[in-house]
Amino acid sequence: MNRLPLVSRNSLIQGTILLVGLVILATLPFYGSIYATILLSTVFMYIVLTLSWAIFSGPTGQISLATAAFFGIGIYVAATLGKQLPLLVVILTGGLAAAAMAWLVGSLTLRLKGVYFTIFTFGLLELMKYLLLWFEVTFTGTRGRFVVVVDHSTIYYTMLTIVVLTLLTAYLLRRSKFGLALQAIGEQEEAAEHIGINVTLLKVSTFAISALFVGAAGAIMATRWTYVDPYIAFNMNYSFTPVLMAIFGGLGQLGGPVLGAVIFAYLEQILITKFPYYYMLLFGIVMVISVVYLPSGLAGLIQQWRSRAMGGKYAHS
Protein backbone atom coordinates (compact mmCIF):
# COMPACT_ATOMS: atom_id res chain seq x y z
CA MET A 1 0.00 0.00 0.00
CA ASN A 2 1.24 3.47 -0.83
CA ARG A 3 1.63 5.57 2.26
CA LEU A 4 0.56 9.12 1.94
CA PRO A 5 2.95 11.72 3.31
CA LEU A 6 1.86 12.72 6.79
CA VAL A 7 1.27 16.34 5.89
CA SER A 8 0.17 16.93 2.33
CA ARG A 9 1.13 20.13 0.52
CA ASN A 10 -2.44 21.27 0.44
CA SER A 11 -2.92 21.08 4.18
CA LEU A 12 0.46 22.79 4.70
CA ILE A 13 -0.71 25.75 2.63
CA GLN A 14 -4.07 25.79 4.43
CA GLY A 15 -2.32 25.63 7.80
CA THR A 16 -0.06 28.56 6.91
CA ILE A 17 -3.00 30.68 5.74
CA LEU A 18 -4.87 29.84 8.92
CA LEU A 19 -1.88 30.77 11.10
CA VAL A 20 -1.24 34.06 9.29
CA GLY A 21 -4.94 34.88 9.54
CA LEU A 22 -4.93 34.14 13.24
CA VAL A 23 -1.88 36.34 13.86
CA ILE A 24 -3.50 39.22 11.94
CA LEU A 25 -6.71 38.82 13.93
CA ALA A 26 -4.89 38.47 17.24
CA THR A 27 -2.97 41.72 16.75
CA LEU A 28 -5.83 43.70 15.23
CA PRO A 29 -6.78 45.74 18.33
CA PHE A 30 -3.26 47.24 18.32
CA TYR A 31 -3.55 48.87 14.91
CA GLY A 32 -7.20 48.58 13.86
CA SER A 33 -9.97 51.05 14.61
CA ILE A 34 -12.42 50.52 17.47
CA TYR A 35 -15.12 50.11 14.85
CA ALA A 36 -13.18 47.20 13.31
CA THR A 37 -12.85 45.56 16.73
CA ILE A 38 -16.57 45.85 17.40
CA LEU A 39 -17.55 44.72 13.91
CA LEU A 40 -15.28 41.71 14.09
CA SER A 41 -16.59 40.76 17.53
CA THR A 42 -20.05 40.61 15.97
CA VAL A 43 -18.73 38.53 13.08
CA PHE A 44 -17.07 36.20 15.60
CA MET A 45 -20.35 35.88 17.46
CA TYR A 46 -22.14 34.80 14.30
CA ILE A 47 -19.37 32.34 13.45
CA VAL A 48 -19.76 30.70 16.86
CA LEU A 49 -23.56 30.53 16.61
CA THR A 50 -23.50 29.19 13.06
CA LEU A 51 -20.72 26.69 13.58
CA SER A 52 -22.24 25.41 16.82
CA TRP A 53 -25.53 24.93 15.07
CA ALA A 54 -23.78 23.13 12.21
CA ILE A 55 -21.85 20.83 14.57
CA PHE A 56 -25.09 19.17 15.60
CA SER A 57 -27.68 19.89 12.92
CA GLY A 58 -25.31 19.55 9.95
CA PRO A 59 -24.59 15.83 10.16
CA THR A 60 -27.77 14.71 11.96
CA GLY A 61 -30.16 16.76 9.83
CA GLN A 62 -32.22 17.56 12.94
CA ILE A 63 -32.85 21.27 12.63
CA SER A 64 -32.56 22.99 16.02
CA LEU A 65 -34.05 26.41 16.66
CA ALA A 66 -32.81 26.48 20.24
CA THR A 67 -29.66 28.49 19.51
CA ALA A 68 -31.22 31.70 20.81
CA ALA A 69 -32.34 29.91 23.99
CA PHE A 70 -28.76 28.82 24.75
CA PHE A 71 -27.46 32.26 23.79
CA GLY A 72 -30.04 33.86 26.09
CA ILE A 73 -29.02 31.62 28.97
CA GLY A 74 -25.44 32.86 28.57
CA ILE A 75 -26.66 36.45 28.48
CA TYR A 76 -28.72 36.08 31.65
CA VAL A 77 -25.90 34.34 33.49
CA ALA A 78 -23.72 37.35 32.72
CA ALA A 79 -26.51 39.70 33.81
CA THR A 80 -27.04 37.97 37.16
CA LEU A 81 -23.50 36.93 38.10
CA GLY A 82 -21.45 39.52 36.19
CA LYS A 83 -20.98 41.86 39.13
CA GLN A 84 -19.99 39.26 41.71
CA LEU A 85 -17.72 36.89 39.80
CA PRO A 86 -14.61 37.25 37.61
CA LEU A 87 -15.31 37.40 33.88
CA LEU A 88 -13.78 34.03 33.08
CA VAL A 89 -15.95 32.28 35.66
CA VAL A 90 -19.03 34.06 34.33
CA ILE A 91 -18.28 32.93 30.77
CA LEU A 92 -17.64 29.36 31.84
CA THR A 93 -20.84 29.32 33.90
CA GLY A 94 -22.78 30.72 30.95
CA GLY A 95 -21.44 27.97 28.71
CA LEU A 96 -22.04 25.20 31.25
CA ALA A 97 -25.56 26.38 32.06
CA ALA A 98 -26.44 26.37 28.35
CA ALA A 99 -24.88 22.93 27.94
CA ALA A 100 -26.85 21.61 30.92
CA MET A 101 -30.08 22.92 29.44
CA ALA A 102 -29.20 21.35 26.07
CA TRP A 103 -28.51 18.05 27.80
CA LEU A 104 -31.85 18.15 29.58
CA VAL A 105 -33.85 19.18 26.54
CA GLY A 106 -31.89 16.82 24.31
CA SER A 107 -32.58 13.77 26.43
CA LEU A 108 -36.28 14.65 26.46
CA THR A 109 -36.74 15.52 22.81
CA LEU A 110 -34.07 14.08 20.55
CA ARG A 111 -36.26 11.06 20.07
CA LEU A 112 -38.61 13.38 18.24
CA LYS A 113 -38.13 13.24 14.52
CA GLY A 114 -38.01 15.90 11.87
CA VAL A 115 -40.23 18.91 12.23
CA TYR A 116 -41.43 17.96 15.74
CA PHE A 117 -37.96 18.42 17.14
CA THR A 118 -37.63 21.76 15.37
CA ILE A 119 -40.96 22.99 16.75
CA PHE A 120 -40.05 21.87 20.24
CA THR A 121 -36.74 23.72 20.21
CA PHE A 122 -38.51 26.84 19.04
CA GLY A 123 -41.07 26.36 21.79
CA LEU A 124 -38.27 26.12 24.33
CA LEU A 125 -37.02 29.54 23.29
CA GLU A 126 -40.44 31.15 23.66
CA LEU A 127 -41.07 29.32 26.92
CA MET A 128 -37.85 30.55 28.48
CA LYS A 129 -38.46 34.11 27.32
CA TYR A 130 -41.93 34.36 28.85
CA LEU A 131 -41.05 32.38 31.95
CA LEU A 132 -38.29 34.85 32.68
CA LEU A 133 -40.55 37.79 31.97
CA TRP A 134 -43.18 36.40 34.32
CA PHE A 135 -40.52 35.75 36.97
CA GLU A 136 -39.19 39.29 36.77
CA VAL A 137 -42.61 40.89 36.92
CA THR A 138 -43.90 38.64 39.72
CA PHE A 139 -40.89 38.26 42.01
CA THR A 140 -38.29 40.92 41.40
CA GLY A 141 -40.69 43.59 40.22
CA THR A 142 -38.29 44.67 37.48
CA ARG A 143 -37.94 44.23 33.81
CA GLY A 144 -34.47 43.57 32.50
CA ARG A 145 -31.10 43.97 34.14
CA PHE A 146 -27.93 45.96 33.79
CA VAL A 147 -24.86 44.06 32.71
CA VAL A 148 -21.39 44.86 33.90
CA VAL A 149 -19.42 46.65 31.17
CA VAL A 150 -16.26 45.16 29.70
CA ASP A 151 -13.90 46.96 27.32
CA HIS A 152 -13.96 46.27 23.59
CA SER A 153 -10.65 44.51 23.26
CA THR A 154 -11.47 42.07 26.09
CA ILE A 155 -14.70 41.19 24.32
CA TYR A 156 -12.77 40.87 21.09
CA TYR A 157 -10.16 38.51 22.50
CA THR A 158 -12.68 36.41 24.37
CA MET A 159 -14.79 36.00 21.25
CA LEU A 160 -11.69 35.17 19.21
CA THR A 161 -10.79 32.47 21.74
CA ILE A 162 -14.29 31.01 21.62
CA VAL A 163 -14.20 31.03 17.81
CA VAL A 164 -10.89 29.15 17.81
CA LEU A 165 -12.18 26.62 20.35
CA THR A 166 -15.40 26.08 18.41
CA LEU A 167 -13.50 25.63 15.14
CA LEU A 168 -11.09 23.22 16.77
CA THR A 169 -13.93 21.18 18.27
CA ALA A 170 -15.82 21.07 14.98
CA TYR A 171 -12.66 20.06 13.14
CA LEU A 172 -11.68 17.29 15.56
CA LEU A 173 -15.23 15.98 15.77
CA ARG A 174 -15.52 15.77 11.99
CA ARG A 175 -12.32 13.77 11.76
CA SER A 176 -13.19 11.41 14.59
CA LYS A 177 -15.24 8.25 14.53
CA PHE A 178 -17.96 10.15 16.38
CA GLY A 179 -18.25 12.60 13.49
CA LEU A 180 -18.73 9.67 11.14
CA ALA A 181 -21.28 8.17 13.52
CA LEU A 182 -23.24 11.45 13.62
CA GLN A 183 -23.38 11.41 9.85
CA ALA A 184 -24.56 7.81 9.96
CA ILE A 185 -27.34 8.84 12.35
CA GLY A 186 -28.40 11.56 9.92
CA GLU A 187 -28.47 9.15 6.99
CA GLN A 188 -30.05 6.07 8.53
CA GLU A 189 -30.69 6.29 12.26
CA GLU A 190 -32.12 2.79 12.69
CA ALA A 191 -29.14 1.11 11.05
CA ALA A 192 -26.79 3.26 13.13
CA GLU A 193 -28.36 1.90 16.31
CA HIS A 194 -28.11 -1.67 15.12
CA ILE A 195 -24.39 -1.51 14.40
CA GLY A 196 -23.57 -0.52 17.95
CA ILE A 197 -23.82 3.27 18.03
CA ASN A 198 -25.36 4.66 21.21
CA VAL A 199 -27.46 7.07 19.22
CA THR A 200 -29.17 8.87 22.12
CA LEU A 201 -25.96 9.49 24.08
CA LEU A 202 -24.06 10.68 21.02
CA LYS A 203 -26.80 13.05 19.95
CA VAL A 204 -27.39 14.48 23.42
CA SER A 205 -23.70 15.04 24.15
CA THR A 206 -23.05 16.66 20.77
CA PHE A 207 -26.06 18.91 21.29
CA ALA A 208 -24.74 19.88 24.73
CA ILE A 209 -21.20 20.55 23.49
CA SER A 210 -22.50 22.79 20.72
CA ALA A 211 -24.61 24.70 23.26
CA LEU A 212 -21.54 25.21 25.48
CA PHE A 213 -19.97 27.59 22.96
CA VAL A 214 -23.25 29.41 22.32
CA GLY A 215 -23.76 30.01 26.05
CA ALA A 216 -20.20 31.23 26.49
CA ALA A 217 -20.62 33.61 23.54
CA GLY A 218 -23.85 34.90 25.08
CA ALA A 219 -22.14 35.60 28.40
CA ILE A 220 -19.42 37.75 26.87
CA MET A 221 -21.58 39.49 24.26
CA ALA A 222 -24.05 40.51 26.96
CA THR A 223 -21.43 42.83 28.43
CA ARG A 224 -21.63 44.92 25.29
CA TRP A 225 -25.29 45.75 25.63
CA THR A 226 -25.16 47.16 29.16
CA TYR A 227 -28.89 46.48 29.58
CA VAL A 228 -30.78 43.29 28.70
CA ASP A 229 -34.33 42.10 29.13
CA PRO A 230 -35.90 38.78 28.09
CA TYR A 231 -36.88 40.16 24.68
CA ILE A 232 -33.32 41.16 23.91
CA ALA A 233 -31.71 38.07 25.39
CA PHE A 234 -34.05 35.51 23.89
CA ASN A 235 -34.39 37.12 20.47
CA MET A 236 -35.48 34.53 17.91
CA ASN A 237 -33.22 36.07 15.27
CA TYR A 238 -30.33 34.33 17.00
CA SER A 239 -32.06 31.03 16.23
CA PHE A 240 -32.92 31.69 12.60
CA THR A 241 -29.90 33.63 11.37
CA PRO A 242 -27.37 30.85 12.12
CA VAL A 243 -29.51 28.38 10.14
CA LEU A 244 -29.63 30.75 7.17
CA MET A 245 -25.91 31.50 7.42
CA ALA A 246 -25.02 27.82 7.54
CA ILE A 247 -27.22 26.95 4.56
CA PHE A 248 -25.92 29.96 2.61
CA GLY A 249 -22.33 28.96 3.32
CA GLY A 250 -22.87 25.26 2.77
CA LEU A 251 -23.00 22.41 5.26
CA GLY A 252 -20.79 19.98 3.38
CA GLN A 253 -17.54 21.38 4.69
CA LEU A 254 -16.26 23.04 7.82
CA GLY A 255 -15.48 26.26 5.93
CA GLY A 256 -19.06 26.61 4.73
CA PRO A 257 -20.77 27.81 7.92
CA VAL A 258 -17.79 30.08 8.67
CA LEU A 259 -17.92 31.64 5.22
CA GLY A 260 -21.69 32.06 5.46
CA ALA A 261 -21.44 33.69 8.87
CA VAL A 262 -18.69 36.11 7.83
CA ILE A 263 -20.43 37.25 4.65
CA PHE A 264 -23.88 37.49 6.21
CA ALA A 265 -22.69 39.28 9.32
CA TYR A 266 -20.81 41.82 7.22
CA LEU A 267 -23.74 42.18 4.85
CA GLU A 268 -26.03 42.76 7.81
CA GLN A 269 -23.85 45.59 9.11
CA ILE A 270 -23.64 47.25 5.68
CA LEU A 271 -27.34 46.87 4.89
CA ILE A 272 -28.47 48.03 8.32
CA THR A 273 -26.43 51.23 8.08
CA LYS A 274 -26.92 51.99 4.38
CA PHE A 275 -30.46 50.76 3.76
CA PRO A 276 -32.16 50.48 7.15
CA TYR A 277 -35.61 50.22 5.55
CA TYR A 278 -34.80 47.64 2.91
CA TYR A 279 -32.47 45.61 5.05
CA MET A 280 -34.79 42.67 5.70
CA LEU A 281 -36.03 42.74 2.10
CA LEU A 282 -32.54 42.50 0.64
CA PHE A 283 -31.68 39.85 3.19
CA GLY A 284 -34.64 37.80 2.04
CA ILE A 285 -33.73 38.13 -1.62
CA VAL A 286 -30.18 36.97 -1.00
CA MET A 287 -31.58 34.03 0.95
CA VAL A 288 -34.07 32.97 -1.72
CA ILE A 289 -31.44 33.19 -4.46
CA SER A 290 -28.95 31.16 -2.49
CA VAL A 291 -31.45 28.41 -1.66
CA VAL A 292 -32.61 28.14 -5.28
CA TYR A 293 -29.28 28.43 -7.04
CA LEU A 294 -26.78 27.23 -4.45
CA PRO A 295 -28.20 24.05 -2.92
CA SER A 296 -24.82 23.11 -1.47
CA GLY A 297 -24.00 26.66 -0.48
CA LEU A 298 -21.06 28.92 -1.28
CA ALA A 299 -18.56 26.31 -0.19
CA GLY A 300 -20.13 23.84 -2.59
CA LEU A 301 -19.89 26.39 -5.41
CA ILE A 302 -16.23 27.04 -4.69
CA GLN A 303 -15.52 23.33 -4.70
CA GLN A 304 -17.29 22.98 -8.05
CA TRP A 305 -15.09 25.69 -9.55
CA ARG A 306 -11.99 24.13 -8.13
CA SER A 307 -12.79 20.69 -9.42
CA ARG A 308 -13.57 22.14 -12.84
CA ALA A 309 -10.23 23.94 -12.83
CA MET A 310 -8.48 20.69 -11.93
CA GLY A 311 -10.11 18.94 -14.86
CA GLY A 312 -12.82 17.24 -12.85
CA LYS A 313 -10.32 15.16 -10.91
CA TYR A 314 -12.18 15.56 -7.66
CA ALA A 315 -15.60 16.02 -9.17
CA HIS A 316 -17.25 13.65 -6.77
CA SER A 317 -15.23 14.11 -3.63
Added chain:
Amino acid sequence: MPILEGQGVTKYFGGLAAVSNVDFHVEQGEILGLIGPNGAGKTTLFGLISAAHVPNRGVIKFKGENIAGLKPYQICRRGLARTFQSVKIFPNMPVINNVVLGAHFGSPMSVKSKQAAQEAARLLDFVGLSEMAAEPARDLTLANQKLLEVARALATKPEVLLLDEIMAGLNQTEIAQAMELVTKMRAQGITIVMVEHVMKAIMSICDRIIVLHHGEKIAEGTPQEIVRSETVIKVYLGE
Protein backbone atom coordinates in the same frame (compact mmCIF):
# COMPACT_ATOMS: atom_id res chain seq x y z
CA MET B 1 -27.21 -24.72 25.95
CA PRO B 2 -28.57 -22.96 22.83
CA ILE B 3 -26.73 -19.75 21.93
CA LEU B 4 -30.06 -17.99 21.31
CA GLU B 5 -33.49 -18.98 22.55
CA GLY B 6 -36.94 -17.57 22.99
CA GLN B 7 -39.83 -18.65 25.18
CA GLY B 8 -43.40 -17.53 24.65
CA VAL B 9 -42.32 -14.51 22.64
CA THR B 10 -45.34 -12.35 21.86
CA LYS B 11 -45.74 -8.98 20.20
CA TYR B 12 -48.95 -7.09 19.51
CA PHE B 13 -49.30 -4.25 17.05
CA GLY B 14 -52.54 -2.68 18.18
CA GLY B 15 -54.89 -5.64 18.59
CA LEU B 16 -53.04 -7.81 16.11
CA ALA B 17 -50.62 -10.44 17.39
CA ALA B 18 -47.74 -10.13 14.92
CA VAL B 19 -45.80 -12.79 16.84
CA SER B 20 -47.74 -15.03 19.17
CA ASN B 21 -46.29 -17.28 21.84
CA VAL B 22 -43.32 -18.43 19.77
CA ASP B 23 -40.67 -20.72 21.26
CA PHE B 24 -37.41 -21.14 19.39
CA HIS B 25 -33.82 -22.11 19.96
CA VAL B 26 -30.67 -21.69 17.88
CA GLU B 27 -27.68 -23.94 18.44
CA GLN B 28 -24.12 -22.71 18.20
CA GLY B 29 -22.78 -22.98 14.64
CA GLU B 30 -26.00 -23.91 12.85
CA ILE B 31 -27.88 -22.24 10.03
CA LEU B 32 -31.51 -21.82 10.98
CA GLY B 33 -34.05 -20.88 8.35
CA LEU B 34 -37.18 -18.89 9.17
CA ILE B 35 -39.92 -19.16 6.56
CA GLY B 36 -43.60 -18.41 6.21
CA PRO B 37 -46.01 -16.50 3.97
CA ASN B 38 -45.92 -12.69 3.83
CA GLY B 39 -47.04 -11.16 7.10
CA ALA B 40 -46.24 -14.30 9.07
CA GLY B 41 -44.16 -12.33 11.58
CA LYS B 42 -40.66 -13.27 10.48
CA THR B 43 -39.25 -9.78 10.29
CA THR B 44 -41.07 -8.84 13.51
CA LEU B 45 -39.40 -11.77 15.27
CA PHE B 46 -36.03 -10.49 14.02
CA GLY B 47 -36.98 -7.06 15.29
CA LEU B 48 -37.76 -8.53 18.71
CA ILE B 49 -34.44 -10.39 18.89
CA SER B 50 -32.44 -7.32 17.83
CA ALA B 51 -34.44 -5.03 20.17
CA ALA B 52 -35.98 -2.91 17.42
CA HIS B 53 -39.26 -3.86 19.14
CA VAL B 54 -39.90 -4.78 22.77
CA PRO B 55 -41.89 -7.99 23.25
CA ASN B 56 -45.20 -7.75 25.15
CA ARG B 57 -44.55 -11.15 26.71
CA GLY B 58 -41.86 -13.78 26.72
CA VAL B 59 -38.16 -14.15 27.27
CA ILE B 60 -35.33 -13.94 24.76
CA LYS B 61 -31.99 -15.29 25.95
CA PHE B 62 -28.63 -14.81 24.27
CA LYS B 63 -25.86 -17.01 25.68
CA GLY B 64 -28.08 -17.73 28.66
CA GLU B 65 -28.78 -14.10 29.57
CA ASN B 66 -32.13 -12.39 29.13
CA ILE B 67 -31.68 -9.66 26.54
CA ALA B 68 -35.23 -8.35 26.38
CA GLY B 69 -35.21 -4.69 27.44
CA LEU B 70 -31.70 -3.95 26.20
CA LYS B 71 -31.13 -1.26 23.56
CA PRO B 72 -30.26 -2.24 19.97
CA TYR B 73 -26.69 -0.95 20.30
CA GLN B 74 -26.18 -3.07 23.43
CA ILE B 75 -27.45 -6.19 21.67
CA CYS B 76 -25.06 -5.52 18.82
CA ARG B 77 -22.08 -5.07 21.13
CA ARG B 78 -22.89 -8.37 22.83
CA GLY B 79 -22.39 -10.15 19.53
CA LEU B 80 -25.77 -10.30 17.82
CA ALA B 81 -25.89 -8.46 14.50
CA ARG B 82 -28.53 -8.14 11.80
CA THR B 83 -29.20 -6.99 8.26
CA PHE B 84 -32.42 -5.40 7.03
CA GLN B 85 -35.08 -6.62 4.65
CA SER B 86 -35.42 -3.14 3.17
CA VAL B 87 -31.81 -2.15 2.71
CA LYS B 88 -30.61 0.36 5.30
CA ILE B 89 -27.14 1.43 4.27
CA PHE B 90 -25.61 4.89 4.78
CA PRO B 91 -26.17 6.00 1.17
CA ASN B 92 -24.05 9.13 0.96
CA MET B 93 -20.94 7.65 2.53
CA PRO B 94 -18.25 5.75 0.68
CA VAL B 95 -18.82 2.00 0.84
CA ILE B 96 -15.77 1.49 3.06
CA ASN B 97 -17.00 3.95 5.70
CA ASN B 98 -20.23 1.99 6.09
CA VAL B 99 -18.11 -0.94 7.22
CA VAL B 100 -15.61 1.13 9.22
CA LEU B 101 -18.49 2.33 11.40
CA GLY B 102 -19.42 -1.25 12.24
CA ALA B 103 -15.83 -2.00 13.19
CA HIS B 104 -15.59 1.10 15.38
CA PHE B 105 -18.83 0.82 17.29
CA GLY B 106 -19.92 -2.79 17.08
CA SER B 107 -17.61 -4.35 19.62
CA PRO B 108 -17.30 -3.41 23.28
CA MET B 109 -13.56 -2.90 22.91
CA SER B 110 -12.23 0.33 21.47
CA VAL B 111 -10.60 -0.03 18.07
CA LYS B 112 -7.87 2.17 16.56
CA SER B 113 -8.76 3.93 13.31
CA LYS B 114 -6.09 2.08 11.38
CA GLN B 115 -7.30 -1.31 12.65
CA ALA B 116 -10.89 -0.43 11.82
CA ALA B 117 -9.91 0.56 8.28
CA GLN B 118 -7.93 -2.65 7.79
CA GLU B 119 -10.74 -4.77 9.14
CA ALA B 120 -13.22 -3.00 6.85
CA ALA B 121 -11.01 -3.56 3.81
CA ARG B 122 -10.66 -7.24 4.71
CA LEU B 123 -14.43 -7.66 5.02
CA LEU B 124 -15.14 -5.87 1.75
CA ASP B 125 -12.77 -8.33 0.16
CA PHE B 126 -14.56 -11.19 1.91
CA VAL B 127 -17.96 -10.23 0.46
CA GLY B 128 -16.44 -9.21 -2.88
CA LEU B 129 -16.87 -5.44 -2.83
CA SER B 130 -13.22 -4.35 -2.69
CA GLU B 131 -13.34 -2.59 -6.03
CA MET B 132 -16.21 -0.35 -4.97
CA ALA B 133 -14.71 0.69 -1.62
CA ALA B 134 -14.50 4.38 -2.51
CA GLU B 135 -17.86 4.71 -4.27
CA PRO B 136 -20.84 6.25 -2.50
CA ALA B 137 -22.91 3.35 -1.18
CA ARG B 138 -26.03 4.61 -2.97
CA ASP B 139 -24.43 3.82 -6.35
CA LEU B 140 -24.22 0.08 -5.67
CA THR B 141 -26.68 -2.38 -7.17
CA LEU B 142 -29.30 -3.86 -4.85
CA ALA B 143 -27.36 -7.14 -4.65
CA ASN B 144 -24.21 -5.29 -3.68
CA GLN B 145 -26.00 -3.11 -1.16
CA LYS B 146 -27.19 -6.29 0.54
CA LEU B 147 -23.64 -7.61 0.55
CA LEU B 148 -22.53 -4.29 2.04
CA GLU B 149 -25.03 -4.75 4.87
CA VAL B 150 -23.56 -8.19 5.51
CA ALA B 151 -20.03 -6.77 5.58
CA ARG B 152 -21.12 -3.99 7.94
CA ALA B 153 -22.79 -6.52 10.25
CA LEU B 154 -19.70 -8.74 10.16
CA ALA B 155 -17.55 -5.77 11.15
CA THR B 156 -19.31 -5.75 14.52
CA LYS B 157 -17.85 -9.22 15.17
CA PRO B 158 -21.11 -11.11 15.70
CA GLU B 159 -21.48 -14.58 17.12
CA VAL B 160 -25.01 -14.75 15.77
CA LEU B 161 -26.00 -13.05 12.55
CA LEU B 162 -29.63 -12.44 11.56
CA LEU B 163 -30.02 -12.19 7.78
CA ASP B 164 -33.36 -10.76 6.68
CA GLU B 165 -34.03 -11.74 3.05
CA ILE B 166 -30.59 -11.07 1.67
CA MET B 167 -31.54 -12.96 -1.49
CA ALA B 168 -34.81 -11.21 -2.32
CA GLY B 169 -34.60 -9.38 -5.62
CA LEU B 170 -31.35 -11.02 -6.68
CA ASN B 171 -30.84 -12.96 -9.93
CA GLN B 172 -29.79 -16.61 -10.09
CA THR B 173 -26.04 -15.94 -10.19
CA GLU B 174 -26.28 -13.50 -7.29
CA ILE B 175 -28.33 -15.99 -5.28
CA ALA B 176 -25.67 -18.65 -5.79
CA GLN B 177 -23.02 -16.18 -4.62
CA ALA B 178 -25.07 -15.22 -1.58
CA MET B 179 -25.53 -18.89 -0.67
CA GLU B 180 -21.81 -19.45 -0.90
CA LEU B 181 -21.24 -16.42 1.32
CA VAL B 182 -23.59 -17.77 3.99
CA THR B 183 -21.78 -21.12 4.10
CA LYS B 184 -18.43 -19.31 4.23
CA MET B 185 -19.60 -17.30 7.25
CA ARG B 186 -20.77 -20.43 9.03
CA ALA B 187 -17.40 -22.01 8.33
CA GLN B 188 -15.88 -19.11 10.29
CA GLY B 189 -17.95 -20.07 13.29
CA ILE B 190 -20.80 -17.59 12.97
CA THR B 191 -24.25 -18.90 13.84
CA ILE B 192 -26.80 -17.81 11.26
CA VAL B 193 -30.54 -17.25 11.38
CA MET B 194 -32.01 -16.36 8.01
CA VAL B 195 -35.42 -15.25 6.80
CA GLU B 196 -35.79 -16.15 3.17
CA HIS B 197 -38.37 -16.70 0.45
CA VAL B 198 -35.94 -18.34 -1.97
CA MET B 199 -36.81 -21.96 -1.19
CA LYS B 200 -33.96 -23.48 -3.17
CA ALA B 201 -31.49 -21.60 -0.98
CA ILE B 202 -33.28 -22.34 2.29
CA MET B 203 -33.62 -26.05 1.55
CA SER B 204 -30.02 -26.56 0.53
CA ILE B 205 -28.13 -24.61 3.18
CA CYS B 206 -30.23 -24.67 6.34
CA ASP B 207 -29.70 -27.29 9.02
CA ARG B 208 -33.11 -26.64 10.47
CA ILE B 209 -36.19 -24.64 9.57
CA ILE B 210 -38.92 -22.93 11.56
CA VAL B 211 -42.21 -22.11 9.83
CA LEU B 212 -44.31 -19.17 11.00
CA HIS B 213 -47.88 -18.49 10.00
CA HIS B 214 -50.09 -15.68 11.34
CA GLY B 215 -47.48 -15.06 14.02
CA GLU B 216 -47.50 -18.63 15.29
CA LYS B 217 -44.93 -21.35 14.92
CA ILE B 218 -46.62 -24.14 12.93
CA ALA B 219 -43.68 -26.40 12.15
CA GLU B 220 -40.05 -26.97 12.95
CA GLY B 221 -37.56 -29.52 11.64
CA THR B 222 -34.97 -30.43 9.04
CA PRO B 223 -35.57 -29.29 5.44
CA GLN B 224 -36.71 -32.85 4.54
CA GLU B 225 -39.25 -32.89 7.35
CA ILE B 226 -40.55 -29.45 6.42
CA VAL B 227 -41.04 -30.35 2.75
CA ARG B 228 -43.14 -33.34 3.76
CA SER B 229 -45.11 -31.60 6.53
CA GLU B 230 -48.79 -31.45 5.68
CA THR B 231 -49.44 -28.33 7.76
CA VAL B 232 -46.77 -26.46 5.86
CA ILE B 233 -48.07 -27.57 2.48
CA LYS B 234 -51.57 -26.51 3.50
CA VAL B 235 -50.38 -23.05 4.49
CA TYR B 236 -48.47 -22.47 1.30
CA LEU B 237 -50.76 -24.17 -1.22
CA GLY B 238 -54.15 -24.18 0.48
CA GLU B 239 -56.42 -27.17 1.17
